[in-house]
Amino acid sequence: MAFLCGNSLRNASSFYFHMNLTRHFQLCKRADFPLKKKKTPVSVCSPKISSNLRVCATRQSFPICGNVRTACSRIGSVQTQWGHHFHTSSSWRALPAPLLWMVLKPLQKLLAILLGRSLRKWWGSLPDNRRQLVHEWLRRHRWHLATGAGVALVIVALLLLTHLDESPVTGRIRLLVFSREKYMELAALTSEAHLEEFAELLLSVTDPLHQMVEQAVQLLAQRNKDIPEVSEVPWSVHVVESPQINAFVLPNGKVFVFTGMLGAVADLDQLMIVLGHEMAHAILDHSAEQASLSHVVDLLSLIVVTAIWALCPGDILAVVGGWAKDKLTELMFNHPYSRKLEAEADQVGLHLAAKACADVRAGPVFWQQMELVDNLTGNPTLPEWLSTHPSHRNRSGQMDRLIPKALELRETCSCPALSPVDPRVVFSKTVSELLAKAKEQGVGGLEGTHEPQPVSASVALPVSQTALASPSKVDRFNKDRVPAVTSPLPTAAGEGSQHVLQNTNQQGS
Numbered sequence: 405m406a407f408l409c410g411n412s413l414r415n416a417s418s419f420y421f422h423m424n425l426t427r428h429f430q431l432c433k434r435a436d437f438p439l440k441k442k443k444t445p446v447s448v449c450s451p452k453i454s455s456n457l458r459v460c461a462t463r464q465s466f467p468i469c470g471n472v473r474t475a476c477s478r479i480g481s482v483q484t485q486w487g488h489h490f491h492t493s494s495s496w497r498a499l500p501a502p503l504l505w506m507v508l509k510p511l512q513k514l515l516a517i518l519l520g521r522s523l524r525k526w527w528g529s530l531p532d533n534r535r536q537l538v539h540e541w542l543r544r545h546r547w548h549l550a551t552g553a554g555v556a557l558v559i560v561a562l563l564l565l566t567h568l569d570e571s572p573v574t575g576r577i578r579l580l581v582f583s584r585e586k587y588m589e590l591a592a593l594t595s596e597a598h599l600e601e602f603a604e605l606l607l608s609v610t611d612p613l614h615q616m617v618e619q620a621v622q623l624l625a626q627r628n629k630d631i632p633e634v635s636e637v638p639w640s641v642h643v644v645e646s647p648q649i650n651a652f653v654l655p656n657g658k659v660f661v662f663t664g665m666l667g668a669v670a671d672l673d674q675l676m677i678v679l680g681h682e683m684a685h686a687i688l689d690h691s692a693e694q695a696s697l698s699h700v701v702d703l704l705s706l707i708v709v710t711a712i713w714a715l716c717p718g719d720i721l722a723v724v725g726g727w728a729k730d731k732l733t734e735l736m737f738n739h740p741y742s743r744k745l746e747a748e749a750d751q752v753g754l755h756l757a758a759k760a761c762a763d764v765r766a767g768p769v770f771w772q773q774m775e776l777v778d779n780l781t782g783n784p785t786l787p788e789w790l791s792t793h794p795s796h797r798n799r800s801g802q803m804d805r806l807i808p809k810a811l812e813l814r815e816t817c818s819c820p821a822l823s824p825v826d827p828r829v830v831f832s833k834t835v836s837e838l839l840a841k842a843k844e845q846g847v848g849g850l851e852g853t854h855e856p857q858p859v860s861a862s863v864a865l866p867v868s869q870t871a872l873a874s875p876s877k878v879d880r881f882n883k884d885r886v887p888a889v890t891s892p893l894p895t896a897a898g899e900g901s902q903h904v905l906q907n908t909n910q911q912g913s
Contacts, residue, residue: 680756
């Protein structure tokens with residue numbers, strides 16, 4: 405039995421050796437690379453091997469073709485004489501650093517909790533005399549401990565200073581722990597996950613809505629190709645059939661737009677401004693920047709977590725203390741920084757849209773529409789200090805202050821003239837009429853609606869300003885989706901919630 409087993413193993417080894425040898429020879433032959441023969445000739449074929457088994461492989465002991473790595477990358481998938489495809493296996497790649505950090509983040513917190521709890525248990529088990537000795541040791545070595553803490557702080561400060569980076573467009577100095585290259589790897593994984601998630605909801609590339617978004621994105625990219633972060637990225641569009649009012653752009657140029665967002669914008673100008681905002685997040689590396697801040701804050705908070713579990717007398721109090729720490733971290737660091745990045749994306753996105761010849765005056769109107777819809781539908785809104793985004797009213801006001809510079813930038817881009825009708829004035833008058841009629845009819849639900857501020861003289865329309873798309877395109881889009889802001893709003897709150905904007909169950913951007 406042992407002899408038979410040994411003989412079988414030798415035959416199997418010989419079989420796979422000859423099969424791999426034949427696979428390598430066939431690879432070199434199909435890739436048109438000459439064989440570099442060694443001094444000791446090696447038999448290429450074996451009568452025991454079927455000629456049907458000819459696939460891509462390499463072995464150091466086999467004949468070497470001119471450029472094996474190039475050949476394998478060129479062949480990739482080789483078809484056998486049986487008609488099946490054999491794919492070469494890709495090399496193992498390490499996880500991107502941001503993804504690895506997200507995986508290890510809960511483990512780090514768990515270790516800090518265990519360390520703090522162990523210290524509390526150890527201290528509680530010490531007798532009084534041992535505790536006195538520990539206090540005495542700490543008192544004698546307090547300067548050494550202070551020096552060590554100071555050195556640690558200096559090292560941390562130096563590490564943070566070496567990871568400072570300048571924002572591509574605004575020139576703002578920010579902390580960037582994760583490089584753009586690492587986040588590109590993570591973006592590739594994320595885009596694959598989203599494409600798989602929305603596989604059954606994606607609109608066809610021949611769908612008019614998809615073509616409209618595609619043209620808008622390509623126009624934004626073409627008119628802003630002077631920015632390296634725009635010209636170096638291959639932009640691609642995916643429109644998802646979903647009532648969710650949302651749109652986002654990944655760092656690798658994958659643009660995802662939900663049909664709910666297309667129903668929330670009144671015209672192509674508003675769509676261009678929304679897309680410019682999302683593209684600004686990508687070209688400014690906001691995801692990497694926010695993850696870098698979160699990473700540093702989480703590492704420093706491990707000390708606080710350890711202290712909480714070491715000093716609290718019980719586990720329940722420690723859990724409550726940890727929850728309070730997390731909420732304070734969100735309110736003091738994460739949320740304010742997120743709102744700052746949103747405001748920066750509004751500014752840069754408005755400039756991107758201005759260079760693409762969009763009517764930037766439609767930007768404030770979009771956020772006024774969103775505020776109006778929230779009031780009409782009764783959607784609850786959180787105070788701004790509890791949210792990661794600025795409020796609709798503050799975004800509208802901030803964008804209104806950016807309009808003069810955006811119009812000046814637009815003038816320098818040789819854009820056609822804008823319509824003399826300012827959409828902000830039209831929307832302000834329309835909302836005033838809506839409020840007056842609703843008040844006459846006693847319709848509720850508009851108590852929180854404020855009349856939009858009139859357009860100041862400082863943002864008057866310059867002589868040579870322009871519309872992005874032809875009126876026919878805008879009219880067709882408005883007819884298919886929602887009424888334009890130039891049309892009167894319905895007189896009743898119930899009708900307004902159905903016609904002003906569609907699919908308003910979630911807030912976008």
